[in-house]
Amino acid sequence: MSEFVALSMLGASADQLKKIVEQMGTLPHIGNQCFRVVVDPTQITLAAQLVKDAQLPVMIISVAGYPTGRHHTLIKASEARLAVQSGAEEIWVSVDNTIADSNTHLSELIAISEACPDPVQLGLIAPLSGAPTHPAAHAAIQAARQAGFKRIISRQGSPELAEAASPLEFHVVDL
Template identity: 70%
Template sequence: MTLVVQLLKESQLPVIVVSVAGYPTGRHHTLIKASEARLAVQSGAEEIWVSVDDTITDSNTHLSEFITIREACPDPIELGLIAPADANAEPSAQSAVQAASLAAFQRIVSTPGAPAFEEAASPLEIVEVDL
């Protein structure tokens, strides 16, 4: 466990340690993202947010990547998809959101003003953050 995680646990504050994989472009190889995610979990992360390549519109490609990451980070680790903020990436984002739901992700992480994913994201939680 890293020093920061250890200090957070000792403080007994209601804190969740979140890390990212493939950030910011999502253009990392799938195995690199899975390795980043697994290392973060081994270092104390309880949740992983995954960036996707916004040029990929095939949901099967996204699904394959998300299943690989889920296998690297089994339950109870929670997974979130960082949805592309660019409105031009909407077809990619929609297919990624659908694949995230199938791969047992828990949430969609989007920036304020990003395209709406409510319909595609159901039943995933949508969290808006400034990245």
Template identity: 50%
Template sequence: MVAELSDAAWLAARTYRWAADAQASFAWDATGYRGIVVPPTHIAHALRAGDERVVAVAGYPTGRHHSLIKASEARLAIQQGAHEAWVSVDDTNADPNSVLADLIAVREACPRPAELGLLLPAEGALSAAQLAELAATAGYERVIADAPVDAALEVVAWAADDDAAVAALGAGAAALVRP
């Protein structure tokens, strides 16, 4: 017999809570979310709080960190217990080879089974489709976007409210990030 999920349980299983900027991220309630996105310094607390899936950001928010720093930040996050790392890239970098090298450096530092996601910038020198293709080439599992993007990877969409969540899921997003 297959257990039926309510709409709320189905949505919760596909939602990450964004706490990467929150000053009060030490006071979140882990109930009702697939996981939580935190700065690397909050991984231990998220794990102690019982979050099902902890995601750390690397190179956040600008992506203008040196590749080795970004790779080290992601690797340390995984070693501290994060289930995956979401990486920011420099939105002013128009050289696809340079961006690919940046993404590969992080993947090399965080081999599977660690999962990686690329935080797509709202605007940038490279299109969202180009960045998604580079992420797929580098071996990433997902892209995180604020607008629909055609990608071979799982797409996680930003959703500030219920209407945005419905629209994102309708556009093909596999999961959501909520504030």
């Protein structure tokens, strides 16, 4: 399995994105390493075209409901679907960190999953409400597991979150 490397370009301008992709083209090939670039929904088409033109082994990831997760479920599902149609290969979803009911999260995550055709991969951006043991984080992770998500993304390392995420992949990414 290749190492998980994700570069967040959330909030980057088109010029910044172009520059980063150009720089990635100068990196030496490292085995079966797959680089991931996380972009805003409005930057997906540009990022996908830049990566294609440069023939780079880069996966385009975008977000739905980011950063607060306080969007209507249908808005998140539509945002995820449009991202996929624009060229994203993976979607990371934010959920409302004030909700500690796994059924509420499950219905939302299933709707998003249904909006994204295979082979699109889905990740949950773990909600952080102070402590990593917060019930909202565990409820959302449980729902992601049940909804068929592939990975949990966290902005901070935490043994409790990593343990709760099992058997899903758990990655710490600076978003």
